[in-house]
Amino acid sequence: MSNLNIRNVFGGKERVIKHKSGCTICLYPMGEFSSVHAFFGTKYGSVDTTFKTRYDDDYITVPEGIAHYLEHKLFENDECDAFELYAKTGAHANAFTSFDCTAYLFASTQEFGENLRILLNLVQQPYFTDENVEKERGIITQEIKMYLDDPGTRVFYNCMGGIYHNNPARIDIAGTVESIQEIDKELLYRCYNTFYNLNNMVLSIAGNFDPDKALAICDELLICKEDPQIDVLVPDEPYNVKEKKIVQKLACAMPLFQLGFKIPYPENASKDYLAFNIMLETALGDTSEFYNRLYNEGVINDSFGVGVTKGRGFFVPVVCGITHDPERVTAEVLAELARVKKEGLSRESINTSIKMTYGETFSFDNVEKVARNGMMAQFEGKDIFSNAETAASLTYDDAMDMLEKLDLDNYCLSIIEPNE
Amino acid sequence: MDIKNFSRKKIADGVHISCYKDTRFQKNRIEICFSDILDRKYASLNAIIPAVLSRSNSKYKTMQELNNRLSQLYAAGINDFVEDEGDIQAFGLYSYSLCNEYAFDGENVLEEISTMLRDCIFDPYLENGIFPDSVVQLQKQNMIDVNNNDINNKTRYASMRAQAIAYESEPASVRRLGENEDIEEITAESAYKRYIEILETKNVEIICVGPADYTIVEKIFTEAFSKINRRPEPKFRTARSSIKNTVSVITEEMDIEQSKLVMVYKSDYDKEQWKHAMLASYMLGGDVSSKLFTIVREKLSLCYYCSSGFRRGKFAMIVNSGVEKDNLEKARTAIQQQLDELRNGKFTDEDMEKAKLSIATVLKACNDCMDSISTWISGCIYDDDYTTPEEKINHYSAVTREQIIAAADSMKLDTVYTLTSKEEKA
Numbered sequence: 001m002s003n004l005n006i007r008n009v010f011g012g013k014e015r016v017i018k019h020k021s022g023c024t025i026c027l028y029p030m031g032e033f034s035s036v037h038a039f040f041g042t043k044y045g046s047v048d049t050t051f052k053t054r055y056d057d058d059y060i061t062v063p064e065g066i067a068h069y070l071e072h073k074l075f076e077n078d079e080c081d082a083f084e085l086y087a088k089t090g091a092h093a094n095a096f097t098s099f100d101c102t103a104y105l106f107a108s109t110q111e112f113g114e115n116l117r118i119l120l121n122l123v124q125q126p127y128f129t130d131e132n133v134e135k136e137r138g139i140i141t142q143e144i145k146m147y148l149d150d151p152g153t154r155v156f157y158n159c160m161g162g163i164y165h166n167n168p169a170r171i172d173i174a175g176t177v178e179s180i181q182e183i184d185k186e187l188l189y190r191c192y193n194t195f196y197n198l199n200n201m202v203l204s205i206a207g208n209f210d211p212d213k214a215l216a217i218c219d220e221l222l223i224c225k226e227d228p229q230i231d232v233l234v235p236d237e238p239y240n241v242k243e244k245k246i247v248q249k250l251a252c253a254m255p256l257f258q259l260g261f262k263i264p265y266p267e268n269a270s271k272d273y274l275a276f277n278i279m280l281e282t283a284l285g286d287t288s289e290f291y292n293r294l295y296n297e298g299v300i301n302d303s304f305g306v307g308v309t310k311g312r313g314f315f316v317p318v319v320c321g322i323t324h325d326p327e328r329v330t331a332e333v334l335a336e337l338a339r340v341k342k343e344g345l346s347r348e349s350i351n352t353s354i355k356m357t358y359g360e361t362f363s364f365d366n367v368e369k370v371a372r373n374g375m376m377a378q379f380e381g382k383d384i385f386s387n388a389e390t391a392a393s394l395t396y397d398d399a400m401d402m403l404e405k406l407d408l409d410n411y412c413l414s415i416i417e418p419n420e
Numbered sequence: 421m422d423i424k425n426f427s428r429k430k431i432a433d434g435v436h437i438s439c440y441k442d443t444r445f446q447k448n449r450i451e452i453c454f455s456d457i458l459d460r461k462y463a464s465l466n467a468i469i470p471a472v473l474s475r476s477n478s479k480y481k482t483m484q485e486l487n488n489r490l491s492q493l494y495a496a497g498i499n500d501f502v503e504d505e506g507d508i509q510a511f512g513l514y515s516y517s518l519c520n521e522y523a524f525d526g527e528n529v530l531e532e533i534s535t536m537l538r539d540c541i542f543d544p545y546l547e548n549g550i551f552p553d554s555v556v557q558l559q560k561q562n563m564i565d566v567n568n569n570d571i572n573n574k575t576r577y578a579s580m581r582a583q584a585i586a587y588e589s590e591p592a593s594v595r596r597l598g599e600n601e602d603i604e605e606i607t608a609e610s611a612y613k614r615y616i617e618i619l620e621t622k623n624v625e626i627i628c629v630g631p632a633d634y635t636i637v638e639k640i641f642t643e644a645f646s647k648i649n650r651r652p653e654p655k656f657r658t659a660r661s662s663i664k665n666t667v668s669v670i671t672e673e674m675d676i677e678q679s680k681l682v683m684v685y686k687s688d689y690d691k692e693q694w695k696h697a698m699l700a701s702y703m704l705g706g707d708v709s710s711k712l713f714t715i716v717r718e719k720l721s722l723c724y725y726c727s728s729g730f731r732r733g734k735f736a737m738i739v740n741s742g743v744e745k746d747n748l749e750k751a752r753t754a755i756q757q758q759l760d761e762l763r764n765g766k767f768t769d770e771d772m773e774k775a776k777l778s779i780a781t782v783l784k785a786c787n788d789c790m791d792s793i794s795t796w797i798s799g800c801i802y803d804d805d806y807t808t809p810e811e812k813i814n815h816y817s818a819v820t821r822e823q824i825i826a827a828a829d830s831m832k833l834d835t836v837y838t839l840t841s842k843e844e845k846a
Contacts, residue, residue, distance in 0.1 A: 009446070032444050035785040081718075087709035088770075090777025109784035110777075138721035145678040146724055146742050151572050207788075251674045253568030287491050292484040296554070301562050322569060352491045355525075359494030359518050365446040367788055392524065419675050 006385050006392075009364040015211060016383060021222035022199035026374040026384070027214060028206035030367055036112050036207035037371040040123050041103030043202075043379050044195030046175070047168040047313060048100070050235070053194055053228035062191060063182040064168070065140075065175015068097040070188055072136050073128055074104065082122040091115045099169050099311035101379055102195075107368065112209045113217060120203075120221040126192050128185040137180060144174050151252040151416040159258040160309070160316070162243040162412030166235035169314040170242075199227040204375035207367040234313040239264075241412045249419035256416040257326035259319045259333060260309070263405050269315055270380055272402065273308050274361075274391050276317050278353040279402040280306035283340045284319060287352060290336045300329060317406065326415045334408055341403050350399045358391040421787050421796065421808045428801075431638060432645035434652025437626040438797050439634045442790075446522060448530055448630035449790045450637060451514035452541060453798070454622040457656040458509045458591035464563070464598030465614040468606055470500035470511050471559040472551050473615075477539035489536070493529050494518040498540060506658030506733030507591035508802075512624075513537060519631055534637045542619075542644045550612035560606055563597045571674070574839065575725070578680035579740050582837035585668050586684040587661050592734060619648050623655055627797050629790045658733030661686055663832050671838040678724075681751055683739040684835040685759070689827050694732050695812075696827035699819050701730035701737045703775045704762055704828070710775070711758040711767075712739070722751045737831055745840050752836065762828035765821070772824065776816050783809035 015027045046068060050061045075082045075095070086093040091108035104123050108115045147153045157172050164170035174180075205214055241262045266272040284290050284306050294300045304321035323329050363369050364384075374384045428438040456466055480486035490496045496517035503510045517533040520526075544551065571577050587593040597603065626641055628634040663686040689697055705712035705728030712726040726741040743751045761767065786792035786809055800806045807815070 030444075033788045035781075035788050083708040083713075087707075087774040087778065090774075090781045092707065092778065092781055107781070107785060109781050135721055139717065139724055142678060142724035142742060142744065145744075146575075149574050149676045149678055251574075251676055252572050253570075254565060256572075286487045287484060289484070292482065292487075295483065296558065298558055298561050301565060322565070352488060355493075356491040356495040358524075359496070362446065362494070362518060362522060365444060 006362070006388050014384070016378070017215070019198070019218055019222060021218070021224045022197070022227060023218070023222050024202045024378050025215070025218060026202065026204040026378060027211045028370050028374060028384070029209065029211050030207050030370065033207050033367050035107055035109050035367055036205065036209045037105065037107045037368045038116060038119055038203070038205040039103045039105045039371050039375045040119050040203045041101050041201060041375050041379070042195050043100065043200050044102050044191070045098050045100035045311070046171065046173040047311060048195065048232045049168045050233040051194060052231050055228060059233050060190065062187055063175065064171045064179040065173070066183050066187060066191055067102055068174045069136065069140060069180060069183050070191055071095045071097045071102050072140060073133065073188060074122060074126060076132055077122065077125050077127045082118055085118045086115065089114050097173055099173060099314070101376070103375060113213055116205075116214060116217050117221060120217065123196065124221070124223055126189065126196075128188045130185055133183070133185045133188065140174065140180055141177050144172070144177055144180070147172070147174070149251065151250045151256050154248055154250060155256040155258045155320070155414050155416045158246045158248055159260040159318070159412050159414035162246045162414055163241045163260050163262045163316060164314065165238055165242045167237050167314050169311060194228060194230060197225050197228055198222055199225070200230060202375045202378045204371045204378070206371035206374065239410070241410055243412055245413045245415070247415045247417060249417050252416060252418050254322055254324055254418065255326045256322050257320060257329065258414045259330055260316045260412050260414070261318070261406055262410045262412070263315060263317070263407065265313055265315050266405070269310055270382055270386065271390055271398070272315070273310055274357055274387065275394055275398045276308045276402045277306070278350060278357050278394060279345070279399040280317060280319070281353040281356065282345050282349045282399065283336060284333060285353070287349065290332070294329065294332060299323060299325060299332070326413070330413050337406065337408055341406070341408070344400065347396050350396050353399070354391065354394050358388060361387040361391045421793070421810065423806070423808055426797070429638070431642040432648070433650040435624040435626070435641075435645050435650070436801070437628070437634070437638050437641065438801065439628045440793050440797060441631065441634070442629065442793070443631040445630050445790055446519050447516050447790065448519065448628065448632050449514065449516050449794060450534065450537060451512065451627045451794060452537065453510050453512040453625045453627065454618055455508055455510045455625070455656070456622055458504060458507055458594040460594050460598060460602060462614070463509060463594050463596070464602040464606060465611060466509055466511055466618065467502045467563060467597045468556065468559050468603070468611055469615050469618060470502060470513055471563065472555055472611065473540045473544055474498050474500035474513055475555060476545040477536065478543040478545055479539055480536070481545045486536070493527060493532060494523060496529060496533050498533075498537060502596055504592070504596040506731065508656055508658060509596070513540060530632050531636050534640050538640050538644050550608045551615070553608040556606065556608045556611050560603050563603050564600050567595065567597055567600055567603070574674070574676060574678070574680055575740065575742060578682050578837060578839040579738060581672065581839070582682035582684055582835055583738065585670055585837060586686070586736060586835040587734065590659070590661055592658070592661070620651055621653050623652055625798065625801055627794050629793045629797070660691060661734040661736050663688065664834050667833050668835045670835070671840060673842045674839055676839070676841050678742050679745045679748055679838060679840040681741045681743050681748055682837040683752065683755060683833060684837070685737040685739070685831040686834045687735050687737070687827070687830040687832065689735065689830040691735060693823070693827070694735070695815055696819055696823040697735065697737070697830070698730045698732065699775055699779070699816060700762060700824045700828040700831070701728050702779060703767060703771060703824065704728045704737070704759055705739060706775065707778050709778065711761060712755065715758055716741070716751065716754045720754055722747050722754060726751070726755070736834070748838060748840065756833070759828060759831060763825060763831075765825050769821065772821060776819070779816050780813045783813050
């Protein structure tokens with residue numbers, strides 16, 4: 001990539017600022033676009049269930065699903081809900097909770113300033129009452145139940161549950177119908193006051209907006225608080241998976257499978273994430289002999305895929321798909337990985353996968369993705385260019401090293417079978 | 421959307437290339453789309469063609485060879501698609517590829533991907549003069565699996581079933597990939613024969629979006645189509661769906677936790693005034709400030725999702741919801757009540773303005789995404805109406821309260837479809 005300067009894709013107009021409030025602010029002006037997307041996120045997700053701050057004597061463990069519950073509740077204040085305010089400007093608002101972050105976002109094409117004010121206020125002004133917390137329980141219960149019927153979701157969570165004994169990544173992000181019964185307004189405030197501290201948060205804005213105006217609004221509305229020094233306990237995790245195989249029956253036409261490998265959380269997770277993807281793509285992806293043999297035999301189809309599920313404190317290389325014969329696919333995957341561990345992969349095929357991964361990470365012309373990726377990169381202590389740069393600089397040895405990290409006996413196979 | 425960036429040209433009988441040059445993007449998107457009326461006799465045959473063509477060509481004879489070259493071109497993709505839009509089946513290939521300037525080994529990615537696309541479509545890998553039987557058999561099985569796997573996504577499945585019932589006997593009731601029995605009957609010979617018919621008779625739209633100069637794409641496809649004996653059929657249009665005399669009420673069972681309720685409304689409203697009906701549907705359940713979200717979900721806590729969407733071609737409004745089994749009747753009543761509120765004018769001017777603003781945001785933002793620009797171009801071509809999103813915003817803005825009431829009032833319940841748990845599990 002000698003002639004390439006990824007860092008120039010925004011013409012040097014991007015800014016990353018550590019604001020006096022403690023918040024990290026990323027600004028990506030893309031004036032030639034019509035819309036603006038803003039993400040205001042906290043480094044707080046479903047895995048952060050046991051924690052303390054410097055004000056606490058001891059750790060507290062909160063019910064599973066509380067980060068997601070909190071996300072639902074923040075849209076409401078004492079006068080109205082934030083959706084009503086956004087509706088007056090025409091902005092589209094949403095939020096999401098993942099294993100390790102929660103983010104609130106809007107997309108708009110007008111009244112940027114007003115929308116940013118709504119966003120900053122809604123996240124900084126919690127309003128929880130016994131009544132409004134109770135009202136949300138029904139909606140979240142329906143959300144959980146909807147995903148209980150979804151084989152793609154279940155095969156994923158069952159696999160995570162089979163891999164980890166103690167890591168909270170083993171539990172659904174939304175928790176369970178039972179666990180959310182324990183959530184009340186006091187617990188919500190406790191979690192809010194711990195994690196919704198600006199020192200723990202990132203505001204990322206991309207698109208057609210005035211950066212100076214954005215910063216002026218931030219100066220006005222971001223509330224400085226002392227850093228509570230959050231200490232999240234990541235439970236000790238045995239080396240071996242909890243269960244090697246989990247099978248569930250659901251309404252589906254043919255079996256779904258996910259094979260997840262347990263490995264210790266890597267020192268450089270961002271780099272290993274890309275290197276693992278390259279190695280798995282080379283060994284098992286659609287350019288490999290393996291893939292094409294099984295595809296041509298009708299054993300796998302276009303749903304077959306490889307990748308890595310990662311977050312703070314967990315890192316799981318996975319192989320998944322829909323197949324009539326998940327046991328055979330698993331046996332074939334394990335045999336192929338054992339073979340390439342012994343015989344290696346060709347330099348040419350790894351170089352092809354490096355180019356492919358670089359092409360996939362090169363995504364700076366989509367306003368929403370830029371805002372989102374800008375935030376996510378900060379949560380990992382990186383910047384928005386890091387992934388593409390790392391991908392382009394990876395070597396054959398980097399990819400081969402990942403094979404060494406893979407313990408082929410330490411996996412969980414999750415299968416969803418048709419129930420009739 | 422800047423119409424100055426848009427060009428459209430006929431390159432053969434029934435074949436047009438439309439280009440939207442936009443230097444903001446770092447990738448190029450090229451789509452070659454064939455269209456046909458949805459007809460059970462041909463739906464499966466049409467659907468298998470792009471699946472077969474996207475796997476190889478005469479230069480890259482196997483899927484592995486083709487995938488290898490695409491990966492070397494920075495994760496460029498040649499993908500097949502089959503879509504149903506009203507009564508129409510649209511199918512073909514599309515590609516995404518990184519702009520040449522970001523290729524660190526200096527490849528001419530655009531020219532190569534265009535050539536590969538051409539070869540896939542016009543110079544496929546053949547055995548004994550037809551598609552290889554093994555490839556056809558494999559794609560048949562994949563199509564049957566995709567059809568069967570429709571049940572995995574219960575929300576989508578319920579909506580699909582409801583629409584199949586609502587549009588019974590109309591082309592739109594035909595499944596996108598056809599029925600499994602029809603797929604099973606496909607042979608390598610019948611697929612190849614259909615492929616030739618498609619090349620010769622179906623209308624073709626080539627749509628390019630991105631920063632490049634697409635002269636090379638035009639040249640490549642003009643030459644390719646000049647070798648085909650083109651005799652294109654007239655263009656097909658989606659017909660409005662007729663309203664049943666009696667509401668179809670269908671309940672199906674599945675082993676599930678959450679029931680799905682889908683209500684299909686149809687209207688005999690003036691088809692030219694579809695924006696009135698679209699706005700009425702949006703106010704009912706188009707976004708988070710709509711009646712279905714604020715009342716049925718938020719106030720009554722009846723469901724996690726409850727929304728409505730308007731199908732312009734069929735002139736039908738589809739309400740989708742996920743509901744606890746015990747609350748199905750309550751949800752049905754609540755949804756109907758919210759529509760009644762609209763038709764009785766029980767909404768404020770502010771409610772109307774919110775919906776217009778929200779639609780304006782969607783329309784303005786469609787300029788920012790390659791997929792939505794491509795969709796906008798397809799819509800313009802299909803409707804033969806090159807109204808820009810900005811002009812559409814003005815049209816919505818002019819819709820009056822009385823027109824929304826009239827459009828809502830014209831909505832007649834046609835189909836109620838429920839997917840619910842089996843009795844023993846309730």
